[in-house]
Amino acid sequence: MYYRLRRLAGDTFFRLTLAATLAVILVPIYWMINTSLKNPREVIRSVPTFFPEAPTLANYANVFAQGIWTNVFNTVTVAVSATVISIILAFLASYALARFRFPFHLNRIFLIWVLVVRILPPIVLAVPLFSAFNMVGLINTRQGLILAFQIYTLPYAIWIIYGFVKALPLEFEEAATIDGASPGRILISIVAPLVRSGVLATSIFSLVLAWNEFLFALLFVRTPRLLTLPVVIARYIGEYSTQWGELMAVGLLASLPVLFFSNIVYRQLTQGFSLSLK
Amino acid sequence: MKQTKRNSHSIFFYLIFLPALLLVLFLTTYPIGNVVYNSFFDYDFISGSREYIGLENYRSIIAEELFHRSFQNTLIFTVSASVLEVLLGVALAFLLHRSFRGKRVASLVIIFPMIISTMVISAVWQTFYHFEIGLFNHILRSVGLSPVGWLTDRSVALFSIVLVDIWQWTPFAYLIIQAGMSSIPAELYEAAEIDGAGSGQIAARITLPLLMGQIVLVLMLRTLDTFRLFDKVYALTGGGPANATQTLSFFIYREGFTFFNFGRSGAASVLTLVIVALLSLVYVRRLFREDA
Structure with a gap:
């Protein structure tokens, strides 16, 4: 009897904790949806309403009318290009690092340096890169952003893909070498297919990183039609301090794609950590 | 051949x-x-004038009150956010460490905060924190308490940003610690139970010591990440009120991109890098001792 009571109490406590945790996470997201469906007058009422009184899509219509598509397009272009470049370069470099011994301990130095990059405050890099990019005309261009985003996506991709390549058994490559296949051939037709699924998950994660990036997107691009979504949101917060309906509509637009991929990101996160812990 | x-x-x-x-x-x-080089110059990016001044930038920054304030705020933010995130993450990992229906879905929901853009998150919290029409003050008023200047009160603003960071990154701490927990072999628990250990004893003597590696790792990752705090300050307070939320990153940003004084921003960057290097050294040594 005592044990059953204790178990019941334990169960109830567990359920309450779980419910509270999920509520704390979901309320802000719900609030974003809620606010995005209110009309401007309801938004600024001093007693906030928990459900929109007259749900309206006007905020969404407004942000589309103001040309949010251009910014969505920029964000997609920049995130996808940055990811493609990172993944290709990381795949090539990882293979070289895993299978070839460069002189002067370059393999280890490079891998450690790439980890160190992760801990640098990016603003430290932003000032000198700004003047370098300015010299070659990369400020205020999508190409400049794509290049700058490599600071985040390339180290990440190198570490994860290096882990995958390192874990591959050597037999396939050795057999192919005996058959006279060139290293390039081996890389494309043997190694690439073997790491494909891991690389795909890595690229989703890199997409999310680039999609959300704020600092370089803020500093390196000024022209409104070239802005990415996070900067559009920041400008909304600054300029029209109570256009919350539209702000939340843009916020939801910026969040849906990443939430859509949360399953893959979750798997990647748990796998990535087990790799980096080893 | x-x-x-x-x-x-x-x-x-x-x-x-x-x-x-x-x-x-x-x-x-x-x-x-480049940053190190420029830090020895009086370098105005707009006019392009560049003059060697030795350690003058360092001297003036170290003497400056705003820099002290930025350093202090960064330290307070880093310590309170990362420690609370790790504590909450450990607590959650213990509380949710059992199999239940819908665990997969719950785990997915739990990672939402860390994959949504910081700007979106700041925007939502801005609507919570608004003095007149925000949700939090509405709740305070309706239970008869006086409203709080979440982002406008000098003694509160920094902690309001801490709260947002906790909301966003506790899931990350939870995720790593939970992964460590599920890799502890079940036999250990069974043996302890047979020996008559209570659940509190098991947690303190078996689970926590085995999780120490993960805990230090999360603490390190969160410390290094909170130390560069910039986005939330930019979106929520702009460094105010009265510099109460100025951070080192924000200091560098202002020197570099508001005043375009690349010499001073360089010196501030070098000082920040030195602190980051010291911080990571402490953790790296701890992690390596763990290995040995």
């Missing part, structure tokens, strides 16, 4: 490694060298 083949192979490996190497050098090594 064999020799030339080997040579062509090594050329191949050099060729495929070179693009990533060059890009990393250009994006990280060059800027750091």
Whole structure:
């Protein structure tokens, strides 16, 4: 009897904790949806309403009318290009690092340096890169952003893909070498297919990183039609301090794609950590 | 013949490694060298005037009250956010460490905060924190308490930003610690239960010590990440009220991109890098001792 009571109490406590945790996470997201469906007058009422009184899509219509598509397009272009470049370069470099011994301990130095990059405050890099990019005309261009985003996506991709390549058994490559296949051939037709699924998950994660990036997107691009979504949101917060309906509509637009991929990101996160812990 | 083949192979490996190497050098090594170099100059980016002044930038920054304030705020933010996130993450990992229906879905929901853009999150919290029409003050008023200037009160603003960071990153701490927990072999628990250990004893004597590696790792990752705090300050307070939320990153940003004084921003960057290096050294030593 005592044990059953204790178990019941334990169960109830567990359920309450779980419910509270999920509520704390979901309320802000719900609030974003809620606010995005209110009309401007309801938004600024001093007693906030928990459900929109007259749900309206006007905020969404407004942000589309103001040309949010251009910014969505920029964000997609920049995130996808940055990811493609990172993944290709990381795949090539990882293979070289895993299978070839460069002189002067370059393999280890490079891998450690790439980890160190992760801990640098990016603003430290932003000032000198700004003047370098300015010299070659990369400020205020999508190409400049794509290049700058490599600071985040390339180290990440190198570490994860290096882990995958390192874990591959050597037999396939050795057999192919005996058959006279060139290293390039081996890389494309043997190694690439073997790491494909891991690389795909890595690229989703890199997409999310680039999609959300704020600092370089803020500093390196000024022209409104070239802005990415996070900067559009920041400008909304600054300029029209109570256009919350539209702000939340843009916020939801910026969040849906990443939430859509949360399953893959979750798997990647748990796998990535087990790799980096080893 | 064999020799030339080997040579062509090594050329191949050099060729495929070179693009990533060059890009990393250009994006990280060059800027750091540049920052150190510029920190010894009185360098105005707009006019282009550049004059060697030795350690003058360092001297003036170290003497400056705003820099002290930025350092202090960064420290308070870093310590309170990362410690609370790790504590909450450990607590959650213990509380949710059992199998239940819908665990997969719950785990997915739990990672939402860390994959949504910080700007979106700041926007939502801005609507919570608003003094007149925000949700929090509405709740305070309706239970008869006086409203709080979440982002406008000098003694509160920094902690309001801490709260947002906790909301966003506790899931991350939870995720790593939970992963560590599920890798502890079940036999250990069974043996302890047979020996008559209570659940509190098991947690304190078995689970926590085995999780120490993960806990230190999360603490390190969160410390280094909170130390560069910029986005939330930019979106929520702009460094105010009365510099109460100025951070080191924000200080560098203002020197570099508001005043375009690349010498001073360089000196501030170097000082920040030194602190980051010291911080990571402490953790790295701890992690390595763990290994030994």
